[in-house]
Each structure stands twice: as C-alpha cells, then as structure tokens.
Amino acid sequence: xxxxxxxxxxxxxxxxxxxxxxxxxxxxxxxxxxxxxxxxxxxxxxxxxxxxxxxxxxxxxxxxxxxxxxxxxxxxxxxxxxxxxxxxxxxxxxxxxxxxxxxxxxxxxxxxxxxxxxxxxxxxxxxxxxxxxxxxxxxxxxxxxxxxxxxxxxxxxxxxxxxxxxxxxxxxxxxxxxxxxxxxxxxxxxxxxxxxxxxxxxxxxxxxxxxxxxxxxxxxxxxxxxxxxxxxxxxxxxxxxxxxxxxxxxxxxxxxxxxxxxxxxxxxxxxxxxxxxxxxxxxxxxxxxxxxxxxxxxxxxxxxxxxxxxxxxxxxxxxxxxxx
Amino acid sequence: xxxxxxxxxxxxxxxxxxxxxxxxxxxxxxxxxxxxxxxxxxxxxxxxxxxxxxxxxxxxxxxxxxxxxxxxxxxxxxxxxxxxxxxxxxxxxxxxxxxxxxxxxxxxxxxxxxxxxxxxxxxxxxxxxxxxxxxxxxxxxxxxxxxxxxxxxxxxxxxxxxxxxxxxxxxxxxxxxxxxxxxxxxxxxxxxxxxxxxxxxxxxxxxxxxxxxxxxxxxxxxxxxxxxxxxxxxxxxxxxxxxxxxxxxxxxxxxxxxxxxxxxxxxxxxxxxxxxxxxxxxxxxxxxxxxxxxxxxxxxxxxxxxxxxxxxxxxxxxxxxxxxxxxxx
Ligand SMILES: Nc1ncnc2c1ncn2[C@@H]1O[C@H](COP(=O)(O)OP(=O)(O)OP(=O)(O)O)[C@@H](O)[C@H]1O
Ligand SMILES: Nc1ncnc2c1ncn2[C@@H]1O[C@H](COP(=O)(O)OP(=O)(O)OP(=O)(O)O)[C@@H](O)[C@H]1O
Ligand SMILES: [Mg+2]
Ligand SMILES: [Mg+2]
Numbered sequence: 001x002x003x004x005x006x007x008x009x010x011x012x013x014x015x016x017x018x019x020x021x022x023x024x025x026x027x028x029x030x031x032x033x034x035x036x037x038x039x040x041x042x043x044x045x046x047x048x049x050x051x052x053x054x055x056x057x058x059x060x061x062x063x064x065x066x067x068x069x070x071x072x073x074x075x076x077x078x079x080x081x082x083x084x085x086x087x088x089x090x091x092x093x094x095x096x097x098x099x100x101x102x103x104x105x106x107x108x109x110x111x112x113x114x115x116x117x118x119x120x121x122x123x124x125x126x127x128x129x130x131x132x133x134x135x136x137x138x139x140x141x142x143x144x145x146x147x148x149x150x151x152x153x154x155x156x157x158x159x160x161x162x163x164x165x166x167x168x169x170x171x172x173x174x175x176x177x178x179x180x181x182x183x184x185x186x187x188x189x190x191x192x193x194x195x196x197x198x199x200x201x202x203x204x205x206x207x208x209x210x211x212x213x214x215x216x217x218x219x220x221x222x223x224x225x226x227x228x229x230x231x232x233x234x235x236x237x238x239x240x241x242x243x244x245x246x247x248x249x250x251x252x253x254x255x256x257x258x259x260x261x262x263x264x265x266x267x268x269x270x271x272x273x274x275x276x277x278x279x280x281x282x283x284x285x286x287x288x289x290x291x292x293x294x295x296x297x298x299x300x301x302x303x304x305x306x307x308x309x310x311x312x313x314x315x316x317x318x319x320x321x322x323x324x
Numbered sequence: 325x326x327x328x329x330x331x332x333x334x335x336x337x338x339x340x341x342x343x344x345x346x347x348x349x350x351x352x353x354x355x356x357x358x359x360x361x362x363x364x365x366x367x368x369x370x371x372x373x374x375x376x377x378x379x380x381x382x383x384x385x386x387x388x389x390x391x392x393x394x395x396x397x398x399x400x401x402x403x404x405x406x407x408x409x410x411x412x413x414x415x416x417x418x419x420x421x422x423x424x425x426x427x428x429x430x431x432x433x434x435x436x437x438x439x440x441x442x443x444x445x446x447x448x449x450x451x452x453x454x455x456x457x458x459x460x461x462x463x464x465x466x467x468x469x470x471x472x473x474x475x476x477x478x479x480x481x482x483x484x485x486x487x488x489x490x491x492x493x494x495x496x497x498x499x500x501x502x503x504x505x506x507x508x509x510x511x512x513x514x515x516x517x518x519x520x521x522x523x524x525x526x527x528x529x530x531x532x533x534x535x536x537x538x539x540x541x542x543x544x545x546x547x548x549x550x551x552x553x554x555x556x557x558x559x560x561x562x563x564x565x566x567x568x569x570x571x572x573x574x575x576x577x578x579x580x581x582x583x584x585x586x587x588x589x590x591x592x593x594x595x596x597x598x599x600x601x602x603x604x605x606x607x608x609x610x611x612x613x614x615x616x617x618x619x620x621x622x623x624x625x626x627x628x629x630x631x632x633x634x635x636x637x638x639x640x641x642x643x644x645x646x647x648x649x650x651x652x653x
Binding site: 275278 | 364479507510535575580581587590593596
C-alpha cells in the first residue's frame with residue numbers, strides 16, 4: 001500500500017465576490033479560505049476546527065469539488081480536483097464522498113432509503129438488480145440498520161438513523177476519503193455517541209480517511225489523529241492530537257480550548273480561562289499581518305505588520321505565530 | 325428552603341392529550357443557577373413556557389402550581405402576568421435574531437423594556453439602556469443604541485436580548501439554550517456575563533441546555549428530564565460524580581471525556597425516546613434501561629429523596645452510577 005496522501009491541499013484560496021446592491025457599492029471580496037496547505041494520510045482522521053465563518057465548510061466543499069478555488073491545488077489520491085472536467089470529477093468522486101450536518105437535507109424525501117443508498121452504485125453501473133439490492137443490504141447492515149429498512153422513506157427514521165443512511169450511501173463506493181462537515185452536530189448526545197462509534201468502526205474495517213469538521217473539541221479529541229485549527233480562512237496551528245491538546249501553542253488555540261467547557265464540574269471550575277474580547281472580524285476585511293492580532297492578548301506591533309508563517313516546532317506542531 | 329425563589333409543583337402540559345410535561349416539580353433559591361437538561365423533545369422548553377404562561381396554542385396546561393416569591397403565577401390574571409414578565413421574570417430564547425424586531429433600533433427595544441416598568445422620560449430611558457449595554461459588555465454602547473439588529477453579530481444580538489431581559493432587574497431569568505447558536509468564544513463571554521449577574525444581583529437563573537460542558541461550567545444544581553418527567557435532581561458535582569438515575573449515568577457516559585481513551589467505544593443508549601402517544605405505565609426509561617426489572621414497567625417510581633439534597637425517580641437508584649463506567653471499557 002502506498003503512503004501517498006489521500007488528500008493534498010496546496011495553498012488553496014477561495015474568495016467570493018461581494019454582492020453589490022443597486023445602491024451599495026461593491027465591497028472587497030470575502031476571503032473565506034486564504035492560503036491553506038494540508039495533507040491527510042490513508043486511514044487518518046484530520047480534524048478541522050475553528051469558529052463559525054472561519055472557512056471550514058468552504059474548504060470542505062472545495063475538496064469535493066463543490067466550490068471552485070480562486071487559486072491552489074487539491075489532489076485526491078493523486079488526481080487534481082481544481083479545474084477537473086466533469087468526467088474527471090466523476091472519477092475523483094469515487095474516492096471522495098461527503099457527509100453534511102443535516103441528514104434531513106441530504107436525503108431525497110421521495111426516494112426510499114434503498115434507492116438513495118444504491119443510487120451512486122447504479123449510476124456508475126457498478127451494480128444492478130439483485131446484486132445491487134444485496135450490496136445495499138450489506139451497506140445498511142454495516143451502519144447498524146436492517147436490510148428491510150431499504151423500503152422505507154427518510155421521514156420514517158430518526159435523525160440518528162438518517163445520518164446512518166447518509167453514511168451508508170457515502171461508503172458505497174468505498175472511497176479513500178470522506179469529508180464529514182459537522183456530522184454529529186445536529187444529533188442528540190446519546191445518538192452522537194452511536195455515530196462516532198460507527199465512524200471509528202468503519203475506519204478500522206475499511207481504512208477510510210476522514211476530514212472531520214467540527215466545532216466540538218471534545219468530539220474532535222476523541223476521534224481525530226491530527227487537528228488543524230483555522231482562523232479567518234487560514235490555518236494557525238496543525239498538530240498531532242495529543243500534542244495539540246497537551247501543549248497548544250497558538251494564542252487562538254489556547255483561547256478556543258479554554259472557551260470550551262469541560263463536562264466535569266470540578267475540572268471546569270478550576271481551569272484557567274482566557275475570555276477573548278470582541279467578535280470574529282469580517283472575512284471581507286481580514287486584519288493585516290496576523291489576522292488574530294486584533295483579539296490576541298499577546299499581540300505586538302510586529303503582529304499587525306507581518307503575517308507569521310506556519311513553522312514546525314520540536315514536538316511536531318506547526319504554528320503560525322510570532323510569539324509562540 | 326428559606327430563601328426560596330421559585331417553586332414549581334406538579335406542573336403538567338398536554339399536546340393532543342399526550343402528557344408531554346408530566347408532574348414536574350422543582351424549587352430554586354435566590355442567586356441559584358439551576359440547569360434543566362435532557363434529550364431533544366423531552367419537554368424542557370414546554371416546561372419553561374408553561375411556567376411563564378407562554379405555551380403555544382397546541383399545548384394545554386394540565387394543572388400544577390408555580391410560586392414565584394410566594395405568588396401563584398397560574399392563578400394570576402393575564403394583565404398582572406404580563407406586568408410580571410419582563411419585571412420579576414424574564415426569558416431569553418435560543419435564537420437572538422428571531423426575538424429582536426429587525427425594523428427597530430436595538431436602543432429603542434432596550435428602552436421600551438425599561439419604560440414598560442419604569443416611569444421616566446426619554447433621556448432617562450436612554451441612560452438606563454446605555455448603562456445596561458455597558459453592563460452586558462457591548463463596546464461603544466452609545467453608538468450601538470442607534471443601530472439595527474442586522475448591523476450586530478449574533479453574539480451582540482444575544483447580549484442585547486440579555487440586556488432587555490435584565491434591565492428591570494428580574495429576580496428570575498429563564499434562559500432556553502441561550503448559547504447554543506453561538507460560537508464557543510462568544511459562549512464563554514455570555515456565560516461569564518450570566519455568572520456575574522447572578523453574583524452581583526442575586527437573580528436566580530433557570531438555564532435549559534443539552535450541553536454537559538455548559539452545565540458543568542455554570543450550574544449549581546441540575547434537574548434531568550426524560551420523556552416529560554424529572555428523573556433526577558442533584559448538586560452539580562454530585563450529579564457528575566455519582567448519578568443516581570440510570571438515564572443520567574448513561575447520558576454522562578456517552579459524552580467523550582478527557583479520561584476516555586481516544587477512539588474507544590463510547591457508551592450509547594440503545595433504542596429511542598418513546599413518543600408521547602406511546603407513554604406506557606411505569607418508568608418511561610424502562611425500555612432502554614439495563615437495570616430494568618419487572619417492577620419498573622408496572623409501577624412508576626416517585627421522585628424521592630435518595631440522599632441529602634438529592635432526588636431520583638428510580639427503583640434501583642443505588643446501582644445507577646455503575647453505568648457511568650461504561651465508557652472506560
Ligand atoms: N457562496 C458564498 N458566497 C459568499 N460568501 C460565502 C459563501 N459561502 C460562504 N461564504 C462566507 O465565507 C465565510 C466562510 O464560510 P464557511 O461556511 O466556510 O464557514 P464555516 O467555518 O463552515 O462556519 P460554520 O461553523 O458556521 O459552519 C463566511 O464569512 C461566509 O459568510
Ligand atoms: N407547538 C407544538 N406543537 C406540537 N407539538 C409540540 C409543540 N411544541 C412542542 N411539541 C412537542 O412536545 C414535546 C416536548 O417539546 P419541547 O419543545 O418542550 O422539547 P425540548 O426538551 O425543549 O427539546 P429541544 O431540546 O429539542 O428543544 C416534543 O415531543 C415536541 O415534539
Ligand atoms: Mg460550516
Ligand atoms: Mg427546547
């Protein structure tokens with residue numbers, strides 16, 4: 001088995017043109033993603049965390065070809081996604097699938113579960129008739145549903161069951177990479193645990209890699225091997241899980257971690273807290289230099305002028321900060 | 325309880341005949357933060373709306389008493405209840421932007437709340453509003469007063485909602501998922517603010533959430549709800565250390581915690597919450613409970629005192645905390 005990355009993102013930027021109204025002048029573009037470089041190894045889970053609007057979904061969408069990057073390169077199992085024609089993209093999609101936050105929105109309400117799960121296989125001519133039905137039954141079983149569920153419609157399932165259906169469909173083509181954008185955020189805690197167990201179990205059995213987007217750091221710590229922290233369209237820190245949670249370095253990572261309450265009252269009440277002031281700046285007016293300097297407790301004059309690059313540290317972390 | 329603030333007794337709400345809130349009783353002291361937790365659909369919001377007398381048309385109050393500082397809210401005439409709301413009693417909902425009027429400046433909305441319960445001129449109202457915005461940590465309060473909700477971020481709108489809720493100095497604040505729609509860094513700011521208000525003003529806060537981290541952070545005591553009933557009430561550290569209801573234990577075990585090995589199998593609760601139409605006799609958790617015995621489906625366990633300051637509705641309460649270790653396996 002090769003150890004080439006299943007995903008290689010190189011200096012990707014996604015800028016959206018600002019909406020100009022009749023009266024309003026056209027503003028600067030929204031820099032949703034602004035120069036991101038990362039890679040995921042086969043069978044690995046990379047977590048992508050950061051506040052709302054920092055560009056997590058935009059980057060995820062770019063990886064599966066739903067959004068066209070302004071610049072940069074995205075390779076899935078060695079094949080270039082950026083600028084790929086529809087045929088090439090179809091071939092790439094075999095290797096990369098996506099799971100969205102809201103299972104209700106990602107299933108066609110007029111298709112049975114069996115039709116939804118079987119569709120990618122049928123469309124590609126991989127299976128039909130009895131073979132297709134059998135494959136669908138196997139997929140449903142692998143996500144903890146029963147073969148007879150194939151005849152039901154999405155509304156006859158709970159949220160957690162619907163997310164299982166979405167996962168079954170994503171895995172049908174045996175992709176090397178599944179992009180999961182907040183896959184458990186819409187689910188209740190008890191159901192969330194079932195889906196997380198399922199994702200881990202499928203990874204062990206099938207060797208699939210995940211790009212796992214979440215704002216829930218406890219979930220990320222549980223399921224990810226490495227974690228990338230994003231702020232205003234850029235990565236500020238990338239590190240193996242234990243390094244990131246054991247020795248976070250970027251002031252934003254520290255603030256983010258201290259802001260997430262630990263489900264343990266004794267611990268939570270003795271923790272040191274860093275309460276960030278102010279809100280996330282608009283991605284159409286990204287601050288100069290380090291984008292975090294306007295909220296950073298450690299910012300100096302240098303930070304407003306010079307953008308720090310992601311540089312490696314002794315323990316394997318990559319950090320973009322002048323002072324960390 | 326000598327410094328009792330709120331006492332809810334046997335509160336019930338039905339929807340289409342189904343008991344979606346069933347015999348809910350709890351009490352709160354002044355200056356206390358009580359968290360109401362439980363899975364989606366278990367009746368948390370309806371409990372809050374019932375005690376504020378703001379139930380949606382489909383829901384019907386099926387009895388119970390709500391005593392706020394000794395006044396029975398359920399027996400109060402509508403007008404008196406309206407006067408009380410926003411004054412002694414305030415509510416914050418989950419969606420800040422949906423609760424603010426988009427066509428009115430935030431200043432006018434905060435001032436209106438003040439004037440509903442205070443005599444005073446426009447200048448005085450404006451001063452009160454500006455001071456309140458300062459108090460909830462909105463920078464440039466003077467300038468913000470003249471802005472519209474769309475000009476503010478979600479976190480700022482939520483702070484405006486809190487300002488409106490607090491401007492008349494309520495003795496009880498009901499906050500239904502006040503931070504769920506917000507980012508963690510903004511959530512931390514809002515929780516800090518609520519903590520400060522409790523400390524400085526001695527208000528009681530009933531906070532509804534499904535986030536065990538938020539509970540661990542801010543609650544003094546916790547009431548756990550399952551399928552319309554309260555199944556456990558306990559001080560927060562006791563609840564997390566040794567739950568006395570199997571549902572609480574399993575809920576806690578299903579949350580990834582620091583002391584759980586990464587990628588280890590998390591405990592899950594098999595099955596799903598029964599639909600309100602399908603509530604049977606006995607304990608409503610019995611169908612999913614690993615400790616269930618015959619008695620559980622035959623007889624509803626009452627919410628009894630199982631230790632000083634701790635209530636649980638379970639026939640096998642003493643064994644409940646053994647289920648907590650499920651996650652470590
Ligand atoms: N199609 C679009 N046109 C214009 N702006 C967009 C578009 N899609 C996203 N944006 C903007 O790009 C920024 C990044 O959005 P994105 O959805 O990637 O954030 P996110 O990190 O996924 O946030 P969340 O945690 O809320 O899901 C935001 O400011 C958003 O408003
Ligand atoms: N307006 C309504 N019409 C019909 N049924 C309703 C209405 N509001 C609530 N219900 C039902 O009553 C039950 C309790 O709802 P409630 O909103 O109190 O739950 P909750 O615990 O607040 O859940 P969540 O965590 O999802 O907010 C649910 O079964 C819900 O479907
Ligand atoms: Mg997103
Ligand atoms: Mg609710």
